[in-house]
Amino acid sequence: MSDSQSGSFRDQNHYDVIIIGSGPAGYTAGIYTSRANLSTLIISGTLPGGQLMTTSEVENYPGFPNGIFGPELMMNMRQQAERFGAVIVDDEVLKVDFKNRPFTITTHAETYTAEATLVCTGASPRKLGIPAEQQFSGRGVSYCATCDGPFFKGENIVVVGGGDTAMEEATFLTKFGKSVRVVHRRDSLRASKILQQKALENPKIEFIWNNVVADIKGNNKISTVLVKDINTGKERTIETGGLFVAIGHEPNTAVFKGQLELDDKGYIVLKHHTKTSVEGVFAAGDVHDHRYRQAVTAAGFGCMAAIDVEKWLSERKHS
Numbered sequence: 001m002s003d004s005q006s007g008s009f010r011d012q013n014h015y016d017v018i019i020i021g022s023g024p025a026g027y028t029a030g031i032y033t034s035r036a037n038l039s040t041l042i043i044s045g046t047l048p049g050g051q052l053m054t055t056s057e058v059e060n061y062p063g064f065p066n067g068i069f070g071p072e073l074m075m076n077m078r079q080q081a082e083r084f085g086a087v088i089v090d091d092e093v094l095k096v097d098f099k100n101r102p103f104t105i106t107t108h109a110e111t112y113t114a115e116a117t118l119v120c121t122g123a124s125p126r127k128l129g130i131p132a133e134q135q136f137s138g139r140g141v142s143y144c145a146t147c148d149g150p151f152f153k154g155e156n157i158v159v160v161g162g163g164d165t166a167m168e169e170a171t172f173l174t175k176f177g178k179s180v181r182v183v184h185r186r187d188s189l190r191a192s193k194i195l196q197q198k199a200l201e202n203p204k205i206e207f208i209w210n211n212v213v214a215d216i217k218g219n220n221k222i223s224t225v226l227v228k229d230i231n232t233g234k235e236r237t238i239e240t241g242g243l244f245v246a247i248g249h250e251p252n253t254a255v256f257k258g259q260l261e262l263d264d265k266g267y268i269v270l271k272h273h274t275k276t277s278v279e280g281v282f283a284a285g286d287v288h289d290h291r292y293r294q295a296v297t298a299a300g301f302g303c304m305a306a307i308d309v310e311k312w313l314s315e316r317k318h319s
Contacts, residue, residue: 013112015041017309018105019086020093021120022250023050024295025285028075028302029118029309030081030088036310040086040112043107045252046091049074050122051286052295056138059150061295073295093121098259098278114282115316119260119268120302121252123286123293128245129161132216140222141243144171146294148242149176155241158183158225160213166246167195173244174204181238183208183227208238216243232242251287265290274305282309 019026019034022044025026034040047053055070082088091107102113125143127133142148147161149172151199157177159170162184173180182199187209189196199205208227214235215226225243228235251267253260261277262270268276268288276283284305285298 013110014102015039015087015112015114016313017041017116017118018043018103018112018114019118019120020096020105021045021050021122021285021287022048022078022088023052023074023120023122023285024077024299025117025122025287025302025305026050026120027077027081028299029120029284029306031084032303032306033118033309034081034084034086036306038310038313040081041112042081042086043093043105043112044088044090045121046092048088049078051124055147057146057151060147087251089243092302093255096259098281101280103280116282116313118305118309119256119276119281119283119287120285120298120305121255121287122298123249123251123267123290125245125260126247128213128247130213130215133243133245134223136216136218136243139220140218140241141216141245143245144293145172145244145246148244149173152176152242154178156181156239157242158213158240159244159246160184160236161182161246161248162186162189162191163246163248164191164195165248167191167199169244169246170199170205171195172308174202177204177242178236180205181208181240182206183211183213185210185212185230186301189229213243215225232253249286249290251290253287274301274308282312282313 016038019042025148030042052070052074057067059067073261096107103117105112153176155281157173157180170180170182211227213225214228217224224237253266268283274282282302282305
């Protein structure tokens with residue numbers, strides 16, 4: 001480290017590895033790096049614990065036969081990382097410099113430096129943007145059929161979207177729902193031909209074309225959605241026990257533009273295992289994985305990235 005970088009705040013704010021993000025990927029990575037005796041800082045981001053903090057029951061995470069509440073699972077992971085010595089700050093990264101070494105990471109409160117960085121900022125589901133959506137989130141409104149589908153056995157289900165994810169989710173939900181209605185703002189689907197065909201041929205799926213969801217109603221839980229025809233303006237009410245929003249995800253990578261290679265949808269491009277386009281910067285979880293998007297796969301990627309970081313740092317030390 002040069003003299004200009006060895007100011008006292010740099011010394012106390014310098015870590016072997018900084019993990020940006022704190023979902024299952026970030027916390028798992030923190031457990032592994034701190035157990036490997038690497039000084040580890042986890043910067044939790046705007047939603048400490050990630051998407052699982054907004055989920056009620058998680059039934060498909062291994063080791064919890066009776067299920068576990070999303071926030072409880074994330075608090076357990078957080079405590080586990082802290083137990084091994086990871087430092088966690090609830091702050092948001094505003095700027096990174098991956099072009100110079102050590103890497104510099106700036107938050108609202110502080111500037112930190114790191115030998116290696118692990119990006120676990122995840123992705124956020126695109127929202128409908130109607131006021132009632134937030135109110136019924138976790139009470140009938142969901143963004144993940146594989147996570148929540150089994151809670152909707154015997155219900156009339158509504159899916160919003162027309163792409164691959166929407167068709168996959170609609171088809172998957174027919175295993176549980178009495179019926180599945182797909183609300184799509186256009187008169188044709190964007191999904192791949194094979195997924196379209198599967199959904200269009202499924203007798204349990206009905207399509208409501210040229211419509212958008214205008215409102216969600218219910219007492220404690222969703223009971224109806226109001227759909228509006230975008231051509232005529234005509235509205236009608238549909239009874240439903242569950243609304244699945246499948247209009248895509250936005251990777252949380254705005255802060256990495258110009259620093260890391262991103263694909264055309266904004267996801268981080270991995271070069272080799274969990275390595276990014278910058279030597280010493282690794283990525284794990286939904287920030288690069290737009291296929292699986294599960295807590296358990298994110299945790300798996302977090303483990304892999306932590307092992308890659310440890311190996312990379314060890315090789316540099318001995319080279």
